[in-house]
Amino acid sequence: MLLSACLIVRNEELTLSKCLDSLTDVVDEIVLVDTGSTDSTVSIAESYGARVFHYDWDDNFANARNYSLDQAQGDFVLVIDGDEYLDASQRTGLRSFLQTTDAEGIIVSLQNYNGSPPRIVPAVPVSLVRVFRRGHHFQGAIHEQILDSILETGKSLVKYNLTIHHVGYLTEIVHSRNKISRNMKILDEEEVSSEKQIFHDTNKMMEFIRADDFEKCLSLARETYTRLKRQKPESWSHIEARAFIIYIIALKETGNKKEALEISREAFHSFPNYIEIAYRFGESLLGVGKLDEAVKQFNYCRDLGEPNENWLDTQTGFGSYKAAARLAEAWGKLGDDVLARTWYLTAAYENPAVQDSLLPLLYLLQQEDNAAYAGKLESLFSDPMSILLYAEASSILGLPQAPRLLSLVDEDLRHSAYYQRALMVQKMTESGEEAFTSEHYDSGYANYLVGLHLLNRGDETAAQSAFVKSGPAGEQLFRVWTEASQNQLMQCDLQPYIFDLIAMRAENVLARLLPHARDLDEIWLYVKYSPLSPVLTSIDWDGLTGLQCEQNSTRLFRQKNWESAADWLEKAMVHEPTVSKVLIECDIALAHSNKLHVFSVLRQGLLFFPDSEVLKIITQNLGINPESLTKAELYLAGDGEMNPFDAYRKSVLTMPLNVQLAQLHERAGVLTQFIKEQAESQNVNAMRKYIEELQNIITFLRTSLDTEIEAASMTDQVYSYYYRLSVNWFLEPNKVLEDYDDAVAFWESWAQTWKKVPSGIRG
Incomplete structure (x- = not known):
């Protein structure tokens, strides 16, 4: 046999x-x-x-x-x-x-x-x-x-x-067989050897995750991490990689964003080719607002691609459509809607049933009137779930294909919240207020949506009645609404309600609750790329995040209160650089007819965000070619004074080569000190002039190198690092103080090195 x-x-x-x-x-x-x-x-x-x-x-x-x-x-x-x-x-x-x-x-x-x-x-x-x-x-x-x-x-x-x-x-199978409690009982009673302990721990942590008990999972993950760190990293295998992944998930789910970043960075350095670890690191960067780094990380994930096989039990998509959706999120928060649309579109082509991508994508296509794309998209939706999601998003946006798509939804899916939400929106579109006054709804979820509409209209008594009929979810939302009205300091999670708020066009409810949202960062793009996007600029934000400062600046600019808009922009610069900040600063400069400043800001923006499609489009629309814009033009335009670096360089070029290099590095150190002083005085414009002079010196030093020689190539990489640092300072002045000691020490030490080189060699 x-x-x-x-x-x-x-x-x-x-x-x-x-x-x-x-x-x-x-x-x-x-x-x-x-x-x-x-x-x-x-x-x-x-x-x-x-x-x-x-x-x-x-x-x-x-x-x-x-x-x-x-x-x-x-x-x-x-x-x-x-x-x-x-x-x-x-x-x-x-x-x-x-x-x-x-x-x-x-x-x-x-x-x-x-x-x-x-x-x-x-x-x-x-x-x-x-x-x-x-x-x-x-x-x-x-x-x-x-x-x-x-x-x-x-x-x-x-x-x-x-x-x-x-x-x-x-x-359904896990719950029907009570697998979680059965497995936990066995794991609790099992005695394992020390070499099998981490494998045993990861199995137990996975059961906690299946039970949605992330606090217990996190506690065990920390114990396991301590055990893991006693081992030599070179001995780690896929079991240790699994322990890292579960630890990162538990940290994320319990709101420990900074610790998640630390652990995921360590995991990525140890397992750079494990796609889920690479993806979780990108998620952690996104979670703490390091958007530019997140873009690089998710691009890396897509370069890794989907593994054909794995020793880890991991979901698909980390090297394809999930990374694309995260790139869309990162670029959306950075303020480049063109790239956000591109990556949402990529995610949809790679997996049409990605729920979080579809509504933003259709919204962005609608804004650009991309009918051709919309037609191609429809051909992607063939499985029942993707048809349902497409029908729902189309209904929420009021697209003409919505009624036809709703009729195509599989009968088995018509009990789902997606379908009921879309159906209510369609009734609201067709019947207006009659949809909420002339019909009696037996469904708890339908009554919940009716309650949302009534609450948005200001009829709290009728809304409360509908919420009571809807059950716990509606009653909880009404409690949140009531507490937000009475307590300015209360906080709540809006993610469970956000799609309902958007679908029912509940802008008044959203405007009341959004400033109280603990999960504001997670739901920001859902609002931005939806019919309720004007709510973001209608709120007078506290300015706790860069996104909030940008929204305040945008609102004030539209009101032609340019001075206050500039004040909020300056507050936004405390946070990570974004494309939005570059665009707002250009708008304010153009309002003051300061085209020279626009050139300068766009140039730095493109240096920091070389892939930004929006910045390229704006540059072209203004008739600017930053690559051909010389430093002399920047300095000479407007005031007739000579570029200070050109004058300084001409005097330096008469000196022996070692003296030239010593003088240039010494000048760079002095400029770095000036930059710090202006940053401390919050004199951004003066600081930026010194930054541009420093960039000119670095450019001159780099162009004088023969990068065919290995030592010169390595030196060029060092100069490139400090050039990149200066671009970061230009867009995020508070970084100057953080980087100052290292930067000034570099320039001063290299100046001293060149002073010790024997004289007599001329450039």
Whole structure:
């Protein structure tokens, strides 16, 4: 007998038939060990001719597995579960492969699925041994392993192209079988050796995540991290990588953004080619507002791409559509709507069912009147979930295709919040107020949406009545509304309500609640790229973030209060540089007819954001070519004075080369001191003139190098670093004090070095 399939099962009637169907004509026998089913599992197995055995469950998967292996008669064993099935297109060649191989164990792919119908999310396939020669035994009470037993023989492992699909992590199946509490009980009771402790901990942390208990997950993750740090990093494997990933997720979910950045940066340095770690690092950068770094990181993720196979159980998309959606988010917050639209479009093409990308994308296409793109987009939406999401977004934006798309939504999805929300919007569009006064709604969610509309209209009594009918969600929102009205310091999370607020055009409710939102950063783009975007500039923000300062500056500029707009722009400069700040500063400069300042700001903006499409478009519209704009033109335009660096350079060029270089580096150090003094005095314009002179010196030094020589090339990289630093100072003056000591020490030390070089050499 060639091949035995061995299963351990309990209450698998929902999925067992599909599993056993996939084994037909592949295995010679089916050995099924039942551990206490109370449904029709056993009778289903018997109908397929399985040899059924009963085993008293002892909270140890390895024991049950090994009992099934002891009953097998084939030369090889295929281990499979009742919620798994063999890929139909790959299973047929397994028998002929086993007849010719000398391998002791066969590595196959396990394709896990997460989420809940209709939104099922495939993970990246995991490599593991599921086929092996009879005679081996499992170890481990849970997430049992066979690999050690095979490796002890010293014989070979080979990879075979076979995928086993696993649906047991779908939400309904996890809850129906009470898997979380069962697994936690086993993990709590299992005794493990020190070398298996981190693997054991990661299994336990994953159960906490499935139970949405992120605080307990975080506590264990910190303990595991302490254990992990006792090891040498060069000994770390995919198990330690998994521990890092779970730690980062727990930190993010519990709001520990700064710590998440520290841990994800460390993880990325240790595992730069693990796509999920690279992606989580990008997420952490985004979470603390380091948008420019986040852009670079998500571009890196896309360069890595999707792994074909993994030793980690990770979702798909980190190297493709998820990274694209995050790039859209980063550019959207930076203020480049053109690049945001491009990346949202990329995400939609790579995965049309990305919910968070669709509404912003359609909004941006609508703003640009890109009918051609919209037509191409519709051809992407073929699966039921993507059609539903497209119909909902179209309804919210009032697009003409919305009624037709709603009629195409699958009957099984019409109970979902997406459909009910879209349907209510459509009724509101067609019937106006009658949709809320003439109809009686039985659905709790429909009453909740009615309550939102009434609250936005100012009818609190009627709104409260509708919210009571809707159930806990509506009552909670009304409590949040009431507390926000009475307590200026209260904080709330708006993410659970944001799509409902946008769909119902509840701008008054949003304007009241938005300043109280703890998760303002997470929901900002949902509002910005929606019909409620004017709310962002209608609020008098506290100015706690760069985005808030920018909105205040924009609002005041539109009111032609240019002095106050400039004040808020200066406050915004305390935060990370953005394209928005560059655009606002250019607008204020143009309002004062100061085109020279516009040239200067655009040039620095393009140096810092060379990929920004918006800055390129603005530059072209103003008839400016920053690359051909010389430093002399910047200094000479307007006041007739000579470029101070040109005068300084001419005097320096008469000196010997070593003296030239010493003088230039010394001058750079002096300029750095001037820059610091002006930054401390908050004299931004004077500071920027010194920065531009410093940039001229660095440019001159770089052009004098022969980068074909290795030492000169390395020197050029150093100069490039300090040039980049100066651009950052121009756009974010508070960084000067942070970087000053290092910068001035560099220029002064190099000046002293060149002074020690023997004289006599001329340039």
